[in-house]
Amino acid sequence: MADxxxxxxxxxxxxxxxxxxxxxxxxTTLTDKIASIALSRRTPFVWFIGAGVGFLLTMMLxxxxxxxxxxxxxxxxxxxxxxxxxxxVNFVWWIGIGHAGTLISAILLLLRQPWRNSxxxxxxxxxxxxxxxxxxxxxxxxxxxxxxxxLIPYPNSMGMWPNFRSPLIWDVFAVSTYATVSLxxxxxxxxxxxxxxxxxxxxxxxxxxYGMLAMGWRGSARHWSRYETxxxxxxxxxxxxxxxxxxVVSFDFAAGIVxxxxxxxxPPYFVAGAIYAGFAMVMTLAIPLRKLYGLEDLITMxxxxxxxxxxxxxxxxxxxxxxxxxxxxxYSGNTYERFMIWNRLHGPYKHAYWALLFCNLxxxxxxxxxxxxxxxxxxxxxxxxxxxxxxxERYVIVVVSLSRDFLPSSWGLYKATVFDWxxxxxxIGLFLALMFLFIRLLPMISIxxxxxxxxxxxxxxxxxxx
Amino acid sequence: xxxIFHRSTNTLSRVSVFGAVFFIAFLLWxxxxxxxxxxxxxxxxxxxxxxxxxxQHHVGAIGIDCRYCHTSVEKAAFANIxxxxxxxxxxxxxxxxxxxxxxxxxxxxxxxxxxxxxxYDLPDYVYFNHSIHVAKGVGCETCHGRIDRxxxxxxxxxxxxxxxxxxxxxxxxxIRPREDVFTMGYVPAGRQExxxxxxxxxxxxxxxxxxxxxxxxxx
Numbered sequence: 001m002a003d004x005x006x007x008x009x010x011x012x013x014x015x016x017x018x019x020x021x022x023x024x025x026x027x028t029t030l031t032d033k034i035a036s037i038a039l040s041r042r043t044p045f046v047w048f049i050g051a052g053v054g055f056l057l058t059m060m061l062x063x064x065x066x067x068x069x070x071x072x073x074x075x076x077x078x079x080x081x082x083x084x085x086x087x088x089v090n091f092v093w094w095i096g097i098g099h100a101g102t103l104i105s106a107i108l109l110l111l112r113q114p115w116r117n118s119x120x121x122x123x124x125x126x127x128x129x130x131x132x133x134x135x136x137x138x139x140x141x142x143x144x145x146x147x148x149x150x151l152i153p154y155p156n157s158m159g160m161w162p163n164f165r166s167p168l169i170w171d172v173f174a175v176s177t178y179a180t181v182s183l184x185x186x187x188x189x190x191x192x193x194x195x196x197x198x199x200x201x202x203x204x205x206x207x208x209x210y211g212m213l214a215m216g217w218r219g220s221a222r223h224w225s226r227y228e229t230x231x232x233x234x235x236x237x238x239x240x241x242x243x244x245x246x247x248v249v250s251f252d253f254a255a256g257i258v259x260x261x262x263x264x265x266x267p268p269y270f271v272a273g274a275i276y277a278g279f280a281m282v283m284t285l286a287i288p289l290r291k292l293y294g295l296e297d298l299i300t301m302x303x304x305x306x307x308x309x310x311x312x313x314x315x316x317x318x319x320x321x322x323x324x325x326x327x328x329x330x331y332s333g334n335t336y337e338r339f340m341i342w343n344r345l346h347g348p349y350k351h352a353y354w355a356l357l358f359c360n361l362x363x364x365x366x367x368x369x370x371x372x373x374x375x376x377x378x379x380x381x382x383x384x385x386x387x388x389x390x391x392x393e394r395y396v397i398v399v400v401s402l403s404r405d406f407l408p409s410s411w412g413l414y415k416a417t418v419f420d421w422x423x424x425x426x427x428i429g430l431f432l433a434l435m436f437l438f439i440r441l442l443p444m445i446s447i448x449x450x451x452x453x454x455x456x457x458x459x460x461x462x463x464x465x466x
Numbered sequence: 467x468x469x470i471f472h473r474s475t476n477t478l479s480r481v482s483v484f485g486a487v488f489f490i491a492f493l494l495w496x497x498x499x500x501x502x503x504x505x506x507x508x509x510x511x512x513x514x515x516x517x518x519x520x521x522q523h524h525v526g527a528i529g530i531d532c533r534y535c536h537t538s539v540e541k542a543a544f545a546n547i548x549x550x551x552x553x554x555x556x557x558x559x560x561x562x563x564x565x566x567x568x569x570x571x572x573x574x575x576x577x578x579x580x581x582x583x584x585x586y587d588l589p590d591y592v593y594f595n596h597s598i599h600v601a602k603g604v605g606c607e608t609c610h611g612r613i614d615r616x617x618x619x620x621x622x623x624x625x626x627x628x629x630x631x632x633x634x635x636x637x638x639x640x641i642r643p644r645e646d647v648f649t650m651g652y653v654p655a656g657r658q659e660x661x662x663x664x665x666x667x668x669x670x671x672x673x674x675x676x677x678x679x680x681x682x683x684x685x
Binding site: 156157158159160198204207208211215216 | 471
């Protein structure tokens, strides 16, 4: 490694760029490497397989939703007492996944972490696509999606406002703000790169489309100055969203009096869980992507190592959340709270809870070992396990609590129907399809931000050689 | 390298970016305006009836009481449409040769009801009861307007939910003494706010919290 060979790293300038860009790149080769993926005529065969699967699953999603419109939400497994099934589980899961993108693009930007530069673009795309998938669930769970505009407060002929005291309406504001800011951030950050693609495109229609999207960007000093201001402002706007969105989502539960929901630990525990799940998804995407497009030079082991550390740290916070939940249920002395934990461990959904403890608590502990953090297959496996674990967490919170509340006479089990599964797998397909379109048509790594770290990387490279 | 875009694109893009905001705002406004217009609400649009019955003549000129025909209004949810028999009470004697009234006589002969067109047609998910409104001092006029001046009846209010809530949120602004419920052209004897508050207490009108509960109207 380069840092081992550097005799005395300058004290005032920490070795932040070390290891995040492989040696030997120039401005031209770096730009070529990233831009050619979007501009190339040749599409890798694997792309067709991935995009094809995503497309077919998206069709399945559309079929399931169309049938839902014909028949109503009775085709789903939700009913009394479990009125929130897969729809809320998947909504929370997808929204959570989005959070890593915002953390990388906003908080790591403000903290001046240059290693974010090669992963922020596709992580932001992941955020937007995840929010799009998430939005489908509450929109259809209302049962009458054509009346969803009632969720928006506007002066209407009914003389009614939404119930502003309900966290569910805060959710509408939180998620729509989140989607808007994320989309703006992603797009504004892409404008200089879109101009690069416009200038390098060979075909006329490509020039026109990229040109329109680039909005007349010429890279003048004034453009850059405005870009810097806009990007800082958006980062400032997005930073509180990393914390606020999932806090509000957690209020959906915490404001209810159901055992297993009514806990003050929920907001921080949900936010940590969101970042945890999000980084797992970023890894799940980054590992195959760098392999498929030979981007190991840009998304290096250092990146994977850093992300693994964040995964470990947030995983520990989530684990702390589980411990506090269990402790509080004992410490409260409340029969229903104590029963809730007993029911999680021994009740009808005990397999989900034990699997969740393994996935989120036990498995990620392997990341303490440097060997594991430096092993791509291990990282991929752990990321997938965490993806599953975080889904199980939401499943346990929603289903276990609702199926066994205060009165045994009102207990009832939840079972997902084929349409629940089709919708869930369908949104994964939609996510894949959007992701594959994105990596084919847009620069999946920020070209200009990578160029920005090149000079410093170059200096370190030469220092290492000297 | 040749320019892809003509110089005019600069202006075009500026206009479209700013214009889009106004265009979307205009569309939203248009949607709302149409939604509240008589085209949707049917407010003030006279319906064509099988017999061109004039309330103006019967109520205004002759002075027949509302309850002579709408007999159930004080006791039932529905203020009934009178049977043909009620018409024939008078029209067996007067205007009994009028071609205008032929459908009435035909109904009388055959026993088949006249199919009047409903003017105040509330959605099926709304529970509405005339008797409670009459009992609590809501005048006919308050919802139906000056029936005594309508040759053909049209819907006086918009019947939007916000219109219902106007009164359910502040009944004191609209109620009148019970003896004036059937009066047309009622003028309060004093300040409406004071009279309203007094009547509200006297008639035991429920607090707004209960009057505006969802289940009050959507049962």
